[in-house]
Amino acid sequence: MIITIDGPAGSGKSTMARRLAKRLGFGFLNTGAMYRAVTLYMLRGGVKVSEKEKIHSLLPKITLEFSGESILLNGEDVTLAIRSQEVEKYVSAVSALREVRERLVELQRGIATEGDYVLEGRDTGTVVFPDAFCKFYLDASVEERARRRQKELEAKGEYHDLEYLKREIERRDELDSTREIAPLVKPPDAVVIDTTGLSPEEVEERLYHEVMKRRGLL
Numbered sequence: 001m002i003i004t005i006d007g008p009a010g011s012g013k014s015t016m017a018r019r020l021a022k023r024l025g026f027g028f029l030n031t032g033a034m035y036r037a038v039t040l041y042m043l044r045g046g047v048k049v050s051e052k053e054k055i056h057s058l059l060p061k062i063t064l065e066f067s068g069e070s071i072l073l074n075g076e077d078v079t080l081a082i083r084s085q086e087v088e089k090y091v092s093a094v095s096a097l098r099e100v101r102e103r104l105v106e107l108q109r110g111i112a113t114e115g116d117y118v119l120e121g122r123d124t125g126t127v128v129f130p131d132a133f134c135k136f137y138l139d140a141s142v143e144e145r146a147r148r149r150q151k152e153l154e155a156k157g158e159y160h161d162l163e164y165l166k167r168e169i170e171r172r173d174e175l176d177s178t179r180e181i182a183p184l185v186k187p188p189d190a191v192v193i194d195t196t197g198l199s200p201e202e203v204e205e206r207l208y209h210e211v212m213k214r215r216g217l218l
């Protein structure tokens with residue numbers, strides 16, 4: 001059984017997908033982490049986003065695996081490295097490339113069809129699994145999403161101005177929703193939840209309730 005959670009940066013998708021998967025006993029697939037890992041690989045190799053041929057030829061050299069909560073890029077644990085501001089800056093551009101998306105969507109389908117999964121990302125309910133059993137779309141105001149990002153960075157010892165973070169989020173929203181291939185859109189059959197002002201527990205309850213209702217277990 002496949003459950004998808006899509007939405008913009010900072011809408012709470014990762015937290016919610018992780019919690020829901022745990023509660024249901026499903027696997028959890030963070031597709032954003034895969035786009036981030038490919039971005040890190042390209043940055044490390046000094047490859048520019050405009051060098052499409054080169055990116056295409058490098059893709060087969062990349063292996064991605066998940067080990068619990070960690071993501072391994074060619075065997076190296078890059079869970080922390082993919083959260084850097086540099087990756088943050090370039091990931092939207094890299095994830096807009098057709099070759100990158102085709103390769104990652106193929107990998108995502110391969111992983112998730114092995115069992116019951118909660119997937120989260122930007123296109124998991126529209127492109128990766130358009131026939132998913134249950135689709136969610138999470139959203140929140142830009143202010144709230146910037147505050148969440150600020151807290152997350154503070155926990156890592158980094159301080160960033162709220163206005164700067166708001167602008168960064170708006171920039172990423174714009175790139176993710178206007179790109180040509182698989183832009184961020186609400187799947188027409190998704191349950192939309194605005195998480196502004198809601199606690200993680202409250203959102204989790206809504207998601208869990210919806211899934212159980214559809215399974216005929218409530």
Ligand code: DC
Pocket residue numbers: 009010031032033035036091092095096120121122123124172176
């Ligand atoms: O969810 P995140 O912030 O970790 O995602 C990082 C970037 O990856 C996001 O800006 C767009 C891209 N992405 C995507 O294009 N498609 C997905 N399914 C997931 C993420």
